[in-house]
Amino acid sequence: MTAAPAIAARLLRVTGVVQGVGFRPFVYRLAVRHALAGWVRNVAGTVEIHVEGGAEELEAFQQELRTEVPPVARIDVVELAAAVPAGAHDFRIIASADADGIRPVTPDLAICKECEAELFDPENRRFRHPFITCTNCGPRYTVIRSLPYDRERTSMAAFPLCARCEVEYNTSADRRHHAETVACPDCGPRxxxxxxxxxxxxxxxxxxxxxxxxxxxxxxxxxxxxxxxxxxxxxxxxxxxxxxxxxxxxxxxxxxxxxxxxxxxxxxxxxxxxxxxxxxxxxxxxxxxxxxxxxxxxxxxxxxxxxxxxxxxxxxxxxxxxxxxxxxxxxxxxxxxxxxxxxxxxxxxxxxxxxxxxxxxxxxxxxxxxxxxxARVVDGAPLLLRRARGYAPLALRLPVASPQPILAVGPHLKNTFTLVRGDAAHVSPHIGDLDTIESLEHFHATVERYEDLFRIAPTVAVRDLHPGYLSTRVAEELGLSRTIAVQHHHAHIAAVAAEHGITTPVVGLAFDGTGLGDDGHVWGAETMVADLNGYRRAAQLRYVPLPGGDLAAREPWRVALGYLSLEPGVADAFALAFRDIGADCLITAERQIERRLNAPLASSMGRLFDAASAVLGLRQRASYEGQAAMELESLAGAQPAEPLTFPVRETGDTFVLDPIPLLAALGEQRQRGVDAGLLAARFHESVVRATADVAINVADRAGIDIAALGGGSFQNARLFAGIRRRLEARGLRVLVPRQLGPNDGAISFGQAAIAASLLARWD
Ligand SMILES: [Zn+2]
Ligand SMILES: [Zn+2]
Ligand SMILES: [Zn+2]
Missing domain, CATH: 3.90.870.10 (DHBP synthase)
Known part of the structure; x- marks a missing residue:
């Protein structure tokens, strides 16, 4: 009997971003380089590799699998098992196997450098071909009908490969080897x-x-x-x-x-x-x-x-x-x-x-x-303002796995939903504002698509506290065994904490335009002590009546009028806010405030920015929500400024910030001719200092050293960087949104994180 060379075999299961990114061809080349035999295939959302050969080669293969992974792929986990050598003679990419499990779908990728060069190369056969792609680039999520990711299950199935494309597809050394979207002028879309x-x-x-x-x-x-x-x-x-x-x-x-x-x-x-x-x-x-x-x-x-x-x-x-x-x-x-x-x-x-x-x-x-x-770069790091193409449908991890599959339906505006199984949270791309039939249809179609792609059938629905939101009705109509309601600003804080894997209490600053509070009023400038299981409101803005309700988000003068109704003595300082407003509009709004008719009480950072813009005489009406705040930020630029007075009272165990003296000072100084840009900068500094100092106070008393920033107001770079630095200067660790944005696009993930944690406790 002659001694055969020592052959060992391994079975590797790789999880991460490994489908539709040229991962199998990469594995193929790596195996061939190390003279290993075996096969690689997609199994559900993972890649399964069977390799056999010399022990040293296997070792090198496993190491380089991690270190030489293609740029657009990402390996999260490699599960390794010993296997029995199958006597394979070569290495192959074999057909996909279907199975259950977490099923990552790759986002759509922009055209790569190689394809771009070919696109403009008159010698190349894909010269000026508008659908050029390879294993490293091109559409993915938008062309996938079902998983696993193979051409026959994409919208490219309608374009049978021509002979030349087929050769490239099947040639292991080719950079289009197993590129499922490969096409050329002869066989591709037109x-x-x-x-x-x-x-x-x-x-x-x-x-x-x-x-x-x-x-x-x-x-x-x-x-x-x-x-x-x-x-x-x-x-x-x-x-x-x-x-x-x-x-x-x-x-x-x-x-x-x-x-x-x-x-x-x-x-x-x-x-x-x-x-x-x-x-x-x-x-x-x-x-x-x-x-x-x-x-x-x-x-x-x-x-x-x-x-x-x-x-x-x-x-x-x-x-x-x-x-x-x-x-x-x-x-x-x-x-x-x-x-x-x-x-x-x-x-x-x-x-x-x-x-x-x-x-x-x-x-x-x-x-x-x-x-x-x-996106925008704020304070040296990217901040996502809308997470969609290129990012979705990559999953995020929840710090506490859910014992039951969840559908968190998200908020009313800038809606996304999140579908959960275990600790995998599939956050949908940006859906939009849920107030038209079309957007509601888009919502339902995307939920259906996610349930199908990721094979999740939710049994628990999570919704906002607000009974009137369409998303709330949607959640109720799902008829699932259980529905959990989550407060909007709690969800903001939970989203940021969960993204960083934090489950212990944090001091959360949730600043935005609007969300229903548990006292029935409008919240939006909340500082909370919160974890995934609950929260305590620790600071807010002084409540202001908003005459006209939702209309106030588009008409900053209404917010100014609301504040003025609380302190009529500052009328002169507020004069610029009502310069171009008709007398009958003013009278109607005053009546709404007096009779508490369609004049909800609000503690809202977004509305405070509106009021500041109004008293500075900058904007009485806006054509989109947030316009006044964006203009104020632009006007302030980076110029240094001293803060104005922004008093804080303590009632019970809650701090209440009173912006009326601040607004009055702005109006009065503007009327004296002080530069509007400088005043915009002073306003920002005042808000930064007052809110950060209150948060520091709350953290000290609660013995907490982690803060979290969430809510649409943190799209404002000056506010974001200012508050963050002030908190960090006092030794707090500050969690900020990274994988999801600060705005309401993150709400569904926060809802999911809270629900998963509660379900795990109740179980
Ligand atoms: Zn390419
Ligand atoms: Zn072709
Ligand atoms: Zn919000």
Whole structure:
């Protein structure tokens, strides 16, 4: 008997971002390099590897699996087991196996450098092919019909591979080996340009060039992209941009701008090294950067703001179009005002024909609707303002696993939902405001899609405390065995704590516009001692009546009037707030306050910013919620300023901050001619100091050394950085939102974290 070489075998199961990112070809190359035999396959959301060969080679393979992982992949866990050698002669990528388990679906990835180079290489056979992709780039979530991720289960199944693509797909050394979205001009999807009345004008490359020519003369074009339609126009043409605003019924809310290269982005705004990293990453969010003085952008792109939202082209189609246009393009979501974006050709023709002059269409079906993500760099780190394409549907981990599957339906505005099994929290992409039939349909369709993709059938629903929200009705109508209601600001704090894996009590600062408090009033400037199981409200703003209720979020003068009703003596200082308001409006609002009719009491940071803007004479009416606050932040810039007086009272075990002396001082100084920018800076400093000092006091008394910041007001960089630094200077560890944004997009995750923790305790 001759001695056979010592053969050992291993079975590895890899969890993380490992499907749709070229992971199997990577494993293949690694195994071949170490002369190992065996196979690799996708099993549900994981990758299973069987390798056999020499012990040393196996060791090296296991090590390099972690150290040489492709840039867009991420390994969370490698489970390792000994296996019996199967006598394999070579290494293969074999067909996927279906099974239960956590099923990560990869986000859509921006075009990679290699594909971009090929796109513009006349010698390459995919020269100017608008659907070029490889294992490292291209659509994923938006083309996946079901798992495991294989071409036959994507919308690319409609495009059978031509012989040449098939060879690349099957050649292990090729960078398109097992690229499920591979295509070429011979076999891939096609693109065409259509008139608003449905008549096709041109197709292929001619369609892209024609579209570019039309954009250059001021036309608005609906463009089918990765996660839905954009509405595009020349971002340097003020008339075109204003026409788009009119047709889209969007007065002033800033538009995102798309450019082709980092240098193009630098011509529009100041881009730091960190911002450049974010702009060019595979997620390609819209990034808010400081607008460059004298840039070519039309003023109507982001009126009244010192920042502009810029993103780099992420689909090959965008690259071709932008190259042909030679100017930055407004690329705003293809919808009317707050409705969800259109994804289908027929749907777009119906919904966008009053907005777009032309349609640039393609025939690759979009199976999941998803918006562009929005981010900004604050205090040296990225802050997500809208988590969607590029990020969703990656799962987050909960610190306490749920004994039962959960659907947390999220809030009313900026809605997302979270689907939970065990400790995996699948946070949906941004859905939007749940107040139209269309957005509600979008919500239901996405829930269904998530339940299907991740194979989760929830038995517990989680909703906001507010009985009137559509999301609340949705939760009740699910008819699940149990429904848990969670207070809005508790959810904000829980989201941040849970993201950092913290389950012990923290001092949470939840600052935003509105959320129903457990006393029936409007909350939004809350400091709480909270953990995942409960909270105690420790500080708030003095309650102010908001005449007109929700209307006050759009009409800052109403908030000023509310404060004035509490201290009529400061009328002179508040005069600028009512300069342009008609007498009958004022009388009606005063009556609402007197009779407590449609004048809810509020402790709201968002409304305080509105009131400050009003008494400074800056804005009496806003065209979108948060406009006054964003303008105040822009106006304040980074200029240093001394705080004004912002007194704090103690009632019972709660601190109450009274902003009336602060508002009066602002109004009075402004009327004396003090610069509005300096006063905006003083206002920010006053809020930073007062709220941080109260939080420090609360932390001291409770013996807690961790703080958490959450809520939409922390999208304000000056507030965020100011409060954080002041708390850290006093030795507190400060948790800030990273994987999710500070705003209401994080609420469903917070709801899920609280519910999971409660269920685990009750179990
Ligand atoms: Zn690529
Ligand atoms: Zn082909
Ligand atoms: Zn909120």
């Amino acid at each position: 693109v065409w340009l259509e008139r608003e009345d449905g008549i096709a004008l041109s197709e292929g490359d001619a369609a892209i060039r024609d579209a570019a020519a039309e954009l250059r003369i001021g036309r608005i074009i609906a463009i089918r992209g990765i996660g839905g339609f954009h509405l595009a126009c020349d971002a340097t043409d003020d008339i075109a941009v204003r026409r788009l605003r009119e047709r889209k019924r969007r007065d002033a809310k800033p538009f995102a701008v798309m450019v082709r290269t980092l240098d193009d982005a630098r011509a529009l705004g100041a881009v730091s090294a960190q911002e450049a990293h974010l702009l060019t990453g595979p997620e390609r969010p819209v990034l808010l950067v400081e607008r460059a003085a004298g840039s070519c952008l039309a003023p109507a792109v982001s009126p009244g703001l010192d920042r502009v939202g810029v993103m780099l082209a992420y689909a090959p189609l965008h690259h071709l179009l932008l190259e042909a246009v030679g100017r930055p393009l407004v690329m705003t979501s293809g919808n009317l005002s707050e409705e969800p974006i259109a994804i289908g050709n027929t749907e777009a023709r119906m919904r966008l024909h009053n907005i777009a002059d032309l349609f640039l269409l393609h025939d690759r079906e979009i199976l999941s609707r998803i918006d562009d993500s929005v």
